[in-house]
Amino acid sequence: MRNTSCRRLFILISFLMAILSVSSTAAQDKDLVVRIARLRIDSAQLDNYKAALKEHAETAIRVEPGVLTLYAVYEKNDPTHVTVFEIYAGPDAYQAHLQTPHFMKYKTTTKNMVKSLELIETVPIALESKFKNPN
Amino acid sequence: MRNTSCRRLFILISFLMAILSVSSTAAQDKDLVVRIARLRIDSAQLDNYKAALKEHAETAIRVEPGVLTLYAVYEKNDPTHVTVFEIYAGPDAYQAHLQTPHFMKYKTTTKNMVKSLELIETVPIALESKFKNPN
Numbered sequence: 681m682r683n684t685s686c687r688r689l690f691i692l693i694s695f696l697m698a699i700l701s702v703s704s705t706a707a708q709d710k711d712l713v714v715r716i717a718r719l720r721i722d723s724a725q726l727d728n729y730k731a732a733l734k735e736h737a738e739t740a741i742r743v744e745p746g747v748l749t750l751y752a753v754y755e756k757n758d759p760t761h762v763t764v765f766e767i768y769a770g771p772d773a774y775q776a777h778l779q780t781p782h783f784m785k786y787k788t789t790t791k792n793m794v795k796s797l798e799l800i801e802t803v804p805i806a807l808e809s810k811f812k813n814p815n
Numbered sequence: 816m817r818n819t820s821c822r823r824l825f826i827l828i829s830f831l832m833a834i835l836s837v838s839s840t841a842a843q844d845k846d847l848v849v850r851i852a853r854l855r856i857d858s859a860q861l862d863n864y865k866a867a868l869k870e871h872a873e874t875a876i877r878v879e880p881g882v883l884t885l886y887a888v889y890e891k892n893d894p895t896h897v898t899v900f901e902i903y904a905g906p907d908a909y910q911a912h913l914q915t916p917h918f919m920k921y922k923t924t925t926k927n928m929v930k931s932l933e934l935i936e937t938v939p940i941a942l943e944s945k946f947k948n949p950n
Binding site for chain 1 (some may be wrong): 849851865868869872873875876883884886887888889890891892894897898900902935936937938939940941942943944945946948
């Protein structure tokens with residue numbers, strides 16, 4: 681009798697853990713924070729801005745587990761137009777990112793270089809990649 | 816005498832191969848085609864459009880070695896605004912992509928869903944990522 685109860689309890693616990701595991705994975709996908717930053721940069725300070733942004737992106741990806749992608753580019757036809765495509769593991773990872781020394785350094789350094797900043801919250805349709813940065 | 820000549824020839828060949836190897840890597844980085852597509856979609860056909868784009872992105876990344884990244888998102892504040900961040904291994908990979916059956920199918924299927932399309936050629940500042948698509 682006691683053995684049967686134990687077995688039932690064990691099966692119930694395994695079942696609940698399986699459900700929790702599946703819902704946790706689903707929540708992880710759903711929680712991704714994906715956004716696009718569009719910036720206009722002072723043309724006289726463009727090289728300094730690009731160096732600061734590059735350093736910031738490399739550091740954030742290296743040291744923050746929740747910063748998953750920072751793709752930063754400028755437009756060929758107007759190099760003062762910069763776009764950053766950003767993926768964070770979730771809202772907590774994004775909030776933690778804003779408090780890091782490297783993010784605060786980037787914001788302070790570039791404060792007078794950025795003429796405008798538009799932040800666009802997005803929802804993924806497809807996030808397909810096999811790109812490996814050779815650096 | 817013959818041994819010395821052989822050794823010199825060997826050193827020369829090694830040296831040339833090292834130069835070729837370095838310049839090939841540099842060309843690979845430099846040749847990346849990175850662009851942003853900004854689209855406006857007919858709101859009545861949005862779900863069909865998103866399904867077509869998702870299928871196209873998944874197929875292109877799976878079957879084309881030179882299609883490295885297709886990140887497709889829509890804006891939370893206006894789901895008819897779609898952005899695709901695209902990385903190709905080089906101009907040849909991009910031209911080959913345009914001739915594939917899945918790309919032609921995507922273009923035909925979505926022809927009457929896309930109200931406007933802006934293609935922006937870009938230059939990378941930083942392409943940092945450790946994101947793994949769980950799908």
